[in-house]
Amino acid sequence: TQLLEQSPQFLSIQEGENLTVYCNSSSVFSSLQWYRQEPGEGPVLLVTVVTGGEVKKLKRLTFQFGDARKDSSLHITAAQPGDTGLYLCAGAESSGSARQLTFGSGTQLTVLP
Amino acid sequence: GAVVSQHPSRVICKSGTSVKIECRSLDFQATTMFWYRQFPKQSLMLMATSNEGSKATYEQGVEKDKFLINHASLTLSTLTVTSAHPEDSSFYICSARDPGRGVNEQFFGPGTRLTVL
Numbered sequence: 001t002q003l004l005e006q007s008p009q010f011l012s013i014q015e016g017e018n019l020t021v022y023c024n025s026s027s028v029f030s031s032l033q034w035y036r037q038e039p040g041e042g043p044v045l046l047v048t049v050v051t052g053g054e055v056k057k058l059k060r061l062t063f064q065f066g067d068a069r070k071d072s073s074l075h076i077t078a079a080q081p082g083d084t085g086l087y088l089c090a091g092a093e094s095s096g097s098a099r100q101l102t103f104g105s106g107t108q109l110t111v112l113p
Numbered sequence: 114g115a116v117v118s119q120h121p122s123r124v125i126c127k128s129g130t131s132v133k134i135e136c137r138s139l140d141f142q143a144t145t146m147f148w149y150r151q152f153p154k155q156s157l158m159l160m161a162t163s164n165e166g167s168k169a170t171y172e173q174g175v176e177k178d179k180f181l182i183n184h185a186s187l188t189l190s191t192l193t194v195t196s197a198h199p200e201d202s203s204f205y206i207c208s209a210r211d212p213g214r215g216v217n218e219q220f221f222g223p224g225t226r227l228t229v230l
Contacts, residue, residue, distance in 0.1 A: 006156075031216045042119070042206050042221035043157070050216055088156060092217030100147070101219055106156040 003027070004091055006104030013079055014112050021074045021107045023089035030092050032072045033101065034063055037086040079111045115211050116140050119222030126197055127230055134192045134225045136207030142187035143209035147219060148180075151204045163190040197229045 005024045013019055023032070031050040035043035047056050049065035049072060056063045060083075062075040072089055086108050090101040116139040126132050136146055144165045149157040161182055162170040169182035181193040190209075194201055204226055208219040 031218075033218055035221075040204075040224065040226065042117075042208075042224045045218060045220065048216050048218050086154070090219075100159060100162065101217065103156045103159075106154075108154060 004089055004102050004104040006089055006107055008107060009105060010108045010110075012110040012112065015080055016078050017111075019076050019079060019109070021087055021089075021109075022071070023073070023091075023104050024071045025091060025102075026070065027091075027093075028069050029102075030069070032065055032069075032092070033090045034072070034074055035088040035090065037088060038084075043086075043088055076109075079109075081111045081113050084109060084111050115214075115218075115220040117207065117209050117220050117222040119207055119225055121225060122223060123226045123228075125228045125230065128198050129196055132194045132197055132227060134194075134205055134207075134227075136190045136192070136209070136222050138188045138209045138211075138220075141209075141211045141213060143190075144187060144212060146184060146190040146207055146209045148182065148190075148192050149206045149208065151206060151224075153204075157206065160192075165190075194227065197227070199229045202227055202229045 007022050033048045034046045037043040047063045052067045052069045054065045060077045064073050086106050088106050089104040118137045120135045124132055146163040148160045150160050151157050159172050160175045163182050163184040165184045165187055171177045184190040204224050206224040208221045
């Protein structure tokens with residue numbers, strides 16, 4: 001079973017600060033997704049990265065896939081209270097007919113006004 | 114595109130009753146859907162993979178007779194929690210893969226909050 005370690009588990013910061021969330025594994029993933037989930041709702045897909053070293057930007061969010069496709073990071077610039085939520089990384093195995101996702105443990109982000 | 118709905122959003126039932134949760138892909142056909150369970154402030158736990166026209170694949174430790182899954186069409190999968198007990202209270206979320214996309218993205222429903230009294 002492939003495991004994804006996500007850190008930090010909890011993060012509370014002031015509005016305007018920057019932050020980085022890490023997702024690490026000893027296994028190689030064919031693709032990796034980042035989701036954000038708000039209380040009482042399902043996760044919403046933010047981005048998918050598929051190429052080693054790939055960097056994608058979504059407004060103030062920057063996502064990077066490691067060169068070896070074993071790790072990823074999410075960097076938020078000038079965080080806002082609306083960024084508050086549970087951030088989940090999820091990796092897809094390179095093989096397997098079910099194409100299941102392996103989820104990280106999640107990072108609960110709270111941005112204080 | 115890639116919208117998944119779930120119904121009901123919230124259900125409260127008495128211990129011993131059965132509850133059915135529906136998961137629908139609204140704008141694409143999904144040969145594979147997934148059912149997850151989530152506890153407060155924790156990540157998603159995969160319960161089973163639902164395959165259209167065939168039996169579901171259950172994760173280790175998930176009772177298939179307790180959590181019945183039916184995937185009768187390309188847009189609908191149902192999860193039935195049979196003889197529910199208070200320990201089954203949780204947030205249940207489904208997801209679906211859009212085979213038209215080239216990567217292994219899953220799109221999630223809004224979840225169902227089950228409370229068993």
